[in-house]
Amino acid sequence: MRSHVHGLGIAGAATVRALRRLGHIVTVTDDVVDDSRRALAESLGCGLSIPANDLGALLDGVDMLFPAPGVPRDHPMIRAARARDVQVMSEIELAYRIEQDRPGGPRAMVAVTGTDGKTTTVAMVAEILRAAGRRPVECGNTDIPMVDATEMDVDTYVIECSSFRLQWCEQFRADAAIWLNLAADHLDWHGDIADYAAAKARIWSAQRSDDVAVGVIGDPVVAEHLGDVSSRAVRVGNGGAYQVVDGLLRGPDGPIMAVTDLSRALPHDLTNALAAAAACIESGLATPADVAVGLGRFAHPPHRISHVGTLNGVVFVDDSKATTPHAAVTAVRAFERVVLIAGGRNKGVDMLPLASAVDRLRGVIAIGESADDVLGVFGAAVPTRRAASMEEAVAAAVDMAATGDTVLLSPACASFDWYPTGGYAARGDHFSRVVRSMIERTASVPHGGGV
Secondary structure, three states: OEEEEEOOOHHHHHHHHHHHHOOOEEEEEOOOOOHHHHHHHHHOOOOOEOOOOOHHHHHOOOOEEEEOOOOOOOOHHHHHHHHOOOEEOOHHHHHHHHHHOOOOOOOEEEEEEOOOOHHHHHHHHHHHHHHOOOOEEEEEOOOOOHHHHOOOOOOEEEEEOOHHHHHOOOOOOOOEEEEOOOOOOOHHHHOOHHHHHHHHHHHHHOOOOOOEEEEEOOOHHHHHHHOOOOOEEEEEOOOOOEEEEOOEEEEOOEEEEEHHHOOOOOHHHHHHHHHHHHHHHHOOOOOHHHHHHHHHOOOOOOOOOEEEEEEOOEEEEEOOOOOOHHHHHHHHOOOOOEEEEEEOEOOOOOOHHHHHHHHHEEEEEEEOOOHHHHHHHHOOOOOEEEOOOHHHHHHHHHHHOOOOOEEEEOOOOEOOOOOOOOHHHHHHHHHHHHHHHHHHHHHHOOOOOOO
16 A cells, blocks of 8 residues: 655654554655754655655555645645545544554544634543543644554543544544534635535534534534434533533533533533533443533633733733634623734634624734734724734733723734744743733832831
8 A cells, every 4th residue: 555645744744654554655745845854754764855746646656645734625736636536534534444443443532623612622521531530532633643642552532623634534433523613714725614614514424323413502503514413413502402501511311510610611611511521421431420520620721711910900811722703702702891912814714703792892902914904803993003023912902901801812813923833822822921021020110108
């Protein structure tokens, strides 16, 4: 068997390792070839080159193409492969097929997708499973590709499924699969919202009748697709089998836990918690008591509506992970009055949904490549400023905020304009450093007084 991998990042390298374990002949290309990538390719025992003009010759004899996540679907390599009937496959599809051939049978799988909330919900599921005595691994669109996880001593996969990975799946299925929501995102990759939704829907398309499809029915697109599944549909949210009633998270068999026992209970926190609970209970991987223990001790990952500090009655919150307008609006609505820092690299989406939060905004600081897009949304509806650095953005927000306000970094955009290597985490860390430095400087200024 001969396979070709295009894109030698974390997932690409993991795919090469897995294919070589399977005995495949592997060739590798990347659109950028530098010393670090050459060294990685050498350590993997393969060469590395930029695709030549004659892609047909490069793909001659190739059975499968594995594009790294994020390689555009209209990339010449993918177009050439599809024109030659070369199968295009993602790393989670490869991992799934490897797992099906595992001696002793495949291990349990819980999969999660959605425009927003995937990482948090994956972490919630994993914490519930640990409370149930299981050994889960959080993989997929995380620091651990699923193909690497197949070599680990675990008994359950909790798989974060991006649309990029789901796009090239055919057989992949999970015992329980969660779809949280859908909002415009990655349209520079998918082309339109319908194609993006179709990719997300693949998380349910191969499920069997005894699998569980968990959908948040407050999202109309998710609710519509949930009505078409061949697996067992479990509805989450108001009117669903899992919902919040009288301050309690409830399932079909009764109360699970009190909302007050969660470390944080913003509206989207409750939705994520209900979805995680539904997947674990309905799949038989955990009991309601396990859910209560797991969610009760769950700590939210950083850069997701994370409190940074308080200065002169103004609260500073890092929500750098919010890379879509939908996520930013969700964060803004968690607070009464907000000075919003937004902008970055637009992923081909309309920023207009930000305007729906105008009633909560005292002002907006626009940053990054998409500053003009952000400013264009608000016009004269709220005071706006432009900032050329994070330091300038925080200073402008402090100047605009009043006691009781929240300064919220919730950019609604990707971070790769200002933070090309560290991503949203580097952006959030920078914001936090600037805020904490400002708080420390203020605390060190003597206030005077008599002796």
